[in-house]
Amino acid sequence: MPTTLKWPLITKENPKSLIAESYKGLRTNIDFSRLDAKVKSIIVTSATLGEGKSTTVANLAIAYAETGRSVLIIDGDLRNPAMHRIFNISNNIGLSNVLFDKDDLSKAIQSTRTLNLSVMTSGAVPPNPSEILGSKRMEALMEEVKSEYDLVILDTPPLLPFTDAQVATPLCEGVVMVIKAGGASRKDIVKATASLEFVGAHVLGAVLNQASRKTLSTAYHEEQ
Template sequence: MFKKKKMQHGRKLVIFTNRKSIVAEQIRTVRANIKFAMKDKQYKTLLFTSTSIGEGKSTLASNIAISFAQDGQKVLLVDADLRKPTMHYTFNKPVSPGLTNLLMSNWSLSDILKDSGVIGLDLITCGPIPSNPAELLGSLTMKKFLKETISLYDLIIFDAPPLLSVADAQILADVCDGTVLVTSSGITEKKNLYKVKEVLEASNAHVLGIILNRFKLEKNHYYYEYYGEKE
């Protein structure tokens, strides 16, 4: 749950603002499915990505991170989209210092951690946007960062760029325990899903599942629009 100090946010953290809604319940269902997929293995790092921009991966990653924290786990949410970061908007935090400060300038982990306002959830925003994101994410310093955070948290969630835009998410998928792919009803093209499948197979990613976002529920005339803002 949230701390007493009211948190201001710029995006839809519905798991907090409307916990009894159908959308919040769907988030908890996703959490349960992830936990079920992780049941026989120790998963510490999860990657959230999409096929292209605007499919809702960032807000989904944020809400699911909050949901795991509400479930009693110690969670770290990392904005690993070093080209178009959004987490600082979501939680109304400064973008710097962040991950790139650690990767480029040897800042310590304690220097870049941010209080999310949610009990059990810490944040690492992007930091200054670098000229070489893929190289930084594949660096030895990044591997050291993973090793350090894995020892401190129950779960680390990375919000990565779309898979078909740049190589960043593919690099992270290779080192994360599990990958969750976010697609959007009416936006994601079938041909792109086939391309993503090839990319994930090439990176030896362990795909835990695919989330279909913005799906229209005809039966009761509900519109499940989880995320109406573009990333």
């Protein structure tokens, strides 16, 4: 089994904490982001590296699964996959295996210790990630899993270094961007948002990650 990393699944480990409540609040905001229909599939990305998007994916998925909805995480970050390490599960068979080797989809989906939550890891890292996410096979796979799960969350690489998230936007109904406090610059965030708007992505919102109370207070007063 892979080595467990110290990335907290705080929604599972400390469900009454303020951070866990924030993920539940994000879940509620996503649910109410569209009045015409339920959101069934989400891309989670970031502007730059190291913003905490994969941790956000994992905790948001747990928050959804604990409401009784069936949730599938797909690790679409085929450049720097993390889900197998976060959940301490095997990465022998995953997304790339299904798309290239045509392994059965059921072999690539693993259950987790959270009821209602499953994960499809990345599988072997391929040489052409953006082409894979934009392929017809990927489109067909997404349609299949969306018919089987209440919610599918696709983790993708950050926007500015790579085009993968842009290419994948037609696969999902909305995009959530993770922003680390003190991480990406405002210029980079604006540029990343513009790249999503350019491809017609429906941006559901942004998550301010690892923000201190002082940071939030400063941001509030700057907007007054």
